[in-house]
Amino acid sequence: MATPRIIVVGGGLAGLAAVIKIAEAGGNVDLFSIVPVKRSHSVCAQGGINAAKNLKGEGDTTWKHFDDTIYGGDFLANQTPVKAMCEAAPAIIDLLDRMGVTFNRTPEGLLDFRRFGGTLYNRTAFAGATTGQQLLYALDEQVRRYESEGKVKKYEGWEFLSAVIDSKGVARGITALDLRTMELRSFPADAIILATGGIGAIFGKSTNSVVCTGSAQSAVYQQGVTYANGECIQVHPTCIPGEDKLRLMSESARGEGGRVWVPRTAGDKRPIKQIPEAERFYFLEEWYPKYGNLVPRDIATRAIHKVVYEEGLGIDGQPMVYLDLSHIDRATLDRKLGGILDIYEKFVGDDPHNVPMKIFPGVHYTMGGLWVDFNQMTNIPGIFAAGECEYQYHGANRLGANSLLSCIYGGFISGPNALSYAKSLPAQEGDGGHAAELTRQAGINSSLLKNEGTENPFKLWRELGDVMTKHATVIRYNKGLQQADEKIVELLDRYGNVNLSDKSQWANTSFAFARQLKNMLELARVVAQGARLRDESRGAHYKPDFPDRNDEQFLKTTKASYTGDVIGPRFEYEEVDTQYIKPRPRRYDVAS
């Protein structure tokens, strides 16, 4: 038979990892990306990538990495794929090293490792404070090599619009939009892999990049793909608030000794250096003596919220706390954290070598995502997913430095599985549904361009972000979540009245954005309603009215299906695979 043709959508770590495996195995790949793949959001990851290589003589093992990951995720992740990922991690680090990643080194020339949140081991390999950039480039370079050999064709500047699904419910390709010429086209494929990242944009401002809208995931969700654990959204404790986005201040700042504190006295007017140690409230160290500043992100985020909103101790009465590195010598900071300290100085104007940084939590990571089986395939045959856009590896809270690992691992699993699926795929009947899907997409496009309403899509988006951030992030109440869902319904209604201020057919960014916005709105309902239904607190999902984890009722994966009805998604719940580690209470304040 002919060589299978696989489409990979998204050129971050997961997408590129999948492409490399497929090309290496002799498959043909078409790689679609909104941005040149080297500019994908993976580039933003800072701190590092976890693997239990035990190069520090601490007795670390892949089992301990597995246990930390499951425990950190509050037991919501299926254990079989997480265990396999942790076992694969040391070899993945070796491979990245062979690809030329400029990992930091020990004096002997070996890989250096540092500590990250939610573990007691030095398990995180790192390349300065730009690990994501270095990893993305390494995979990008390998893909460029395959591209130059003709095994990979890149479609950069194309946006995925939908899957093409045949009369038997099997994926046969995609439709996509050329963001420059605005041409709509369909592309045939025997299998497609979505590797389209997180959904930060539905919260307005987040640490995510501009392209992280969740539009592709939402499009296939609306075509019948199940979406899992949508309510599991990570709010990172340490971000730099900004006008256009929230910029991440890496967990590695705490891994290298950074301390979080506020003055014990509200409104303390003294210059920072004149506040003596005894009058500084190192609240993470006091509340969590074992892990200290390196508690997992959900714990640190809630602690900062409590200090600011319940105890009223935010700096100058503002929602901000100090993240302090100024006690560490300059050379060490530059060697291990240079990149991120430069960013802080560039965007804020203060030098973190000398003064503590001012930080606050911000939406950061999407633990939930497209439901996939252990082969990374969704419930629609031929649609695979890998990376942040799927739900599999992090449960209800992701540990720092596990994302780069899960993206690469998920890509490595999905690529070969998509290829073997494609090899046994029966030939399609007729055109496989291409003409019908193109017609449907052309209809959506032309009605959007013809609309003569009064709503500006960018303003609607702002309203969405405000309501989601207010009700569906750190602290959640059912009443607020209900209000959020009602607001989304209102926004969906107003979306019907959208008027593009640009109706041209050349590099029209408002048009592309308006299409994304519809998908963001549909996906936001999955998040808000999923959160409302989960009446417990687990990992990043926290409800003061239900402060405890409730395994009896909710040790289950949330699965949302699109109905097209105004009521919103249909929800069902699936048992979690807990065959290796028995769920136990998750506490970081005492030894466990």
Next chain:
Amino acid sequence: MANKTVSFEIKRQASPDAPAVWESFEIEWRPGMNVISAMMEIAGNPVTADGHSTTPITYDSNCLEEICGSCAMRINGKARMACSSLVDNLEQPIRVEPLSKFPLVRDLQVDRSVLFENLKAVKAWIPIDGTYDLGAGPRVLPQEQEASYPLSNCISCTCCMEVCPQFNEDTNFVGAATIAQVKLFNNHPTGRVLKEERLRALAGDGGIQECGFAQNCVEVCPKSIPLTNTISDISRDVLLQKAKDFLRN
């Protein structure tokens, strides 16, 4: 009292063939705002300073933290990243234009794919045997890592090419960014296997000999990559390679 505002003049061009026009905008000032946040404001309310309706501005952007390399443009005449261009540090009216050395797409968006083609031409990768488990990579001393790391920080923004007097159609010069990647991969214990091919790629048309040592590249680089030192090192390597190839033939 009127709120404090920020004045912008933005160069607009609807398509490569359309005429360029300048549009003025008055944007409400907010603490910490950058050039990107001003353009986001315009998208939400696309009206010029004199009250005319216009279209949202087309520009490339993604990470907004100066690591993806997307939002390079000319701001007050200087090639730089729009995300890290804080309004408070800029003289007003803030004049924003597209990079001038690359084919224009629309408004502030240009086509910089030439850099990625250059990276192909110099084989900017490590030719690994395969992705299966072949054990640990080569040992690398910390000093070697510290020398390579700055080069691997290049974000492909192309600012160094924009400001280079030699980067133009007459010379076909590859530009500093590509030369820095040659050094990065030639220094790597495994990447070295392609060293001669990379040097030969820089010896031909548009190669390293086109560099006029204007030193604009190193001044403009947002990642402070030691570009001129790198070009000197690789120039020497290219000359040695040429001599070797001459003697061999």
